[in-house]
Amino acid sequence: xxxxxxxxxxxxxxxxxxxxxxxxxxxxxxxxxxxxxxxxxxxxxxxxxxxxxxxxxxxxxxxxxxxxxxxxxxxxxxxxxxxxxxxxxxxxxxxxxxxxxxxxxxxxxxxxxxxxxxxxxxxxxxxxxxxxxxxxxxxxxxxxxxxxxxxxxxxxxxxxxxxxxxxxxxxxxxxxxxxxxxxxxxxxxxxxxxxxxxxxxxxxxxxxxxxxxxxxxxxxxxxxxxxxxxxxxxxxxxxxxxxxxxxxxxxxxxxxxxxxxxxxxxxx
Amino acid sequence: xxxxxxxxxxxxxxxxxxxxxxxxxxxxxxxxxxxxxxxxxxxxxxxxxxxxxxxxxxxxxxxxxxxxxxxxxxxxxxxxxxxxxxxxxxxxxxxxxxxxxxxxxxxxxxxxxxxxxxxxxxxxxxxxxxxxxxxxxxxxxxxxxxxxxxxxxxxxxxxxxxxxxxxxxxxxxxxxxxxxxxxxxxxxxxxxxxxxxxxxxxxxxxxxxxxxxxxxxxxxxxxxxxxxxxxxxxxxxxxxxxxxxxxxxxxxxxxxxxxxxxxxxxxxxxxxxxxxxxxxxxxxxxxxxxxxxx
Numbered sequence: 001x002x003x004x005x006x007x008x009x010x011x012x013x014x015x016x017x018x019x020x021x022x023x024x025x026x027x028x029x030x031x032x033x034x035x036x037x038x039x040x041x042x043x044x045x046x047x048x049x050x051x052x053x054x055x056x057x058x059x060x061x062x063x064x065x066x067x068x069x070x071x072x073x074x075x076x077x078x079x080x081x082x083x084x085x086x087x088x089x090x091x092x093x094x095x096x097x098x099x100x101x102x103x104x105x106x107x108x109x110x111x112x113x114x115x116x117x118x119x120x121x122x123x124x125x126x127x128x129x130x131x132x133x134x135x136x137x138x139x140x141x142x143x144x145x146x147x148x149x150x151x152x153x154x155x156x157x158x159x160x161x162x163x164x165x166x167x168x169x170x171x172x173x174x175x176x177x178x179x180x181x182x183x184x185x186x187x188x189x190x191x192x193x194x195x196x197x198x199x200x201x202x203x204x205x206x207x208x209x210x211x212x213x214x215x216x217x218x219x220x221x222x223x224x225x226x227x228x229x230x231x232x233x234x235x236x237x238x239x240x241x242x243x244x245x246x247x248x249x250x251x252x253x254x255x256x257x258x259x260x261x262x263x264x265x266x267x268x
Numbered sequence: 269x270x271x272x273x274x275x276x277x278x279x280x281x282x283x284x285x286x287x288x289x290x291x292x293x294x295x296x297x298x299x300x301x302x303x304x305x306x307x308x309x310x311x312x313x314x315x316x317x318x319x320x321x322x323x324x325x326x327x328x329x330x331x332x333x334x335x336x337x338x339x340x341x342x343x344x345x346x347x348x349x350x351x352x353x354x355x356x357x358x359x360x361x362x363x364x365x366x367x368x369x370x371x372x373x374x375x376x377x378x379x380x381x382x383x384x385x386x387x388x389x390x391x392x393x394x395x396x397x398x399x400x401x402x403x404x405x406x407x408x409x410x411x412x413x414x415x416x417x418x419x420x421x422x423x424x425x426x427x428x429x430x431x432x433x434x435x436x437x438x439x440x441x442x443x444x445x446x447x448x449x450x451x452x453x454x455x456x457x458x459x460x461x462x463x464x465x466x467x468x469x470x471x472x473x474x475x476x477x478x479x480x481x482x483x484x485x486x487x488x489x490x491x492x493x494x495x496x497x498x499x500x501x502x503x504x505x506x507x508x509x510x511x512x513x514x515x516x517x518x519x520x521x522x523x524x525x526x527x528x529x530x531x532x533x534x535x536x537x538x539x540x541x542x543x544x545x546x547x548x549x550x551x552x553x554x555x556x557x558x559x560x561x562x
Binding site: 081082085086087088089090091093094097098100101186187189190193206209210213217218219220223226227230231 | 347348349350351354355358359362381386479480481482483485486493496497500514516517519520521523524527528531532
């Protein structure tokens with residue numbers, strides 16, 4: 001099979017378009033690169049949606065944890081503890097088992113047993129907990145003077161939060177949040193390895209890489225291809241987040257800007 | 269386990285649970301928690317050793333050694349750890365068998381890779397196909413430990429490399445001014461002081477290691493996840509020792525609680541260690557401790 005043929009058959013294979021049958025023998029490098037790349041669509045889907053929705057939830061959770069009201073603080077603390085204190089692997093397993101047994105109760109839960117929705121929810125809650133903790137830390141370290149100045153200008157409640165507290169919180173949290181985004185993206189590989197079935201062999205990049213490694217009994221081709229894809233996407237994430245970071249810091253003199261540093265100690 | 273379990277009328281009563289929870293298979297499930305703890309106990313020091321070696325190599329003046337250390341440390345950036353877990357298990361296994369093949373069967377003339385097959389002579393199989401089942405399990409576990417140690421060694425190397433750079437430069441310059449050699453400076457000045465800077469990173473790493481243990485399941489070791497899936501599933505419901513439906517939810521809930529409790533205990537212990545090591549150190553936390561006592 002030529003490269004062009006492989007591309008037209010497998011480029012959208014992970015979404016169910018193109019050739020149904022996966023290659024079974026005489027695997028070419030093209031097939032491996034294209035099929036694994038096709039699987040990356042799922043990783044990007046999980047990563048982008050979980051990160052965007054998780055961001056909103058994380059802000060709410062961080063504000064809840066920093067709140068002085070007990071009924072707001074306690075649930076936020078527990079939420080963060082449960083999702084940060086247990087392995088994502090087990091969370092996904094548990095969620096899948098939970099959704100399958102709920103399916104018996106009511107057909108409403110049918111879509112939740114698919115990876116596209118069920119696993120997305122777990123990833124979303126998980127990243128919300130991790131980012132919530134990061135944002136909470138940032139909320140605690142907002143310079144006192146900023147808030148006093150806001151008070152002096154007569155800003156209170158929502159306007160104060162939206163115009164003073166929130167931008168500063170984001171600015172302080174951004175380097176750590178960049179790492180969180182990278183690791184969430186890496187964590188998306190767990191989905192099809194922990195319960196959620198790859199319907200009609202429509203899996204993510206790791207699913208296909210593992211398929212090739214199992215079939216050829218040769219890990220030295222498929223996994224490095226996958227690693228290459230992930231390094232590429234990690235660089236893209238670092239680039240995009242770097243732009244946002246530059247915007248958040250644009251009012252500061254160059255020496256006081258916070259730089260995004262890579263700190264890989266935030267894995268699940 | 270209990271003598272009253274032989275009475276079939278018990279099935280409908282709550283007492284049945286006492287019997288259910290003490291059957292042989294469930295005992296294997298409990299024992300697999302031991303497997304996880306054993307993995308942690310063995311892996312943590314090995315990974316720390318790897319990390320230390322890598323950090324020391326990265327600081328080395330010999331250029332190839334320094335490159336090796338830096339590449340190893342940088343390896344875990346950018347690529348999901350689960351990929352390494354899947355990769356190293358096969359790669360190590362094939363590497364070991366390849367080496368044994370070269371040593372034990374020198375007059376073997378067929379290629380090792382034939383299409384999609386990896387073929388070595390029978391004497392080079394690891395473990396030998398005649399070996400008892402227990403050795404196969406030990407070998408699998410050892411591979412898993414090595415894989416964990418390699419991956420987490422890279423993480424630890426990252427932390428320790430950072431910690432070595434955090435030790436005030438003036439200390440090292442003073443040591444050199446006193447005429448210490450490079451080696452003496454490293455062992456007498458740098459290493460004793462770096463731990464307090466490494467501790468936050470290392471405690472974080474411990475938490476990460478604890479949370480990475482379910483990946484054992486992917487490496488083919490019969491760990492808690494394996495048993496939870498096996499025992500909770502309803503697939504044997506018809507012929508079976510356990511007449512129950514799909515109980516995986518409850519098993520995984522149990523695992524979730526196990527991990528939460530384990531994390532919490534680790535947190536408390538690590539906080540105490542930090543407090544103790546901070547004592548008397550010239551850091552902000554040490555200063556705060558001194559003020560609180562005064």
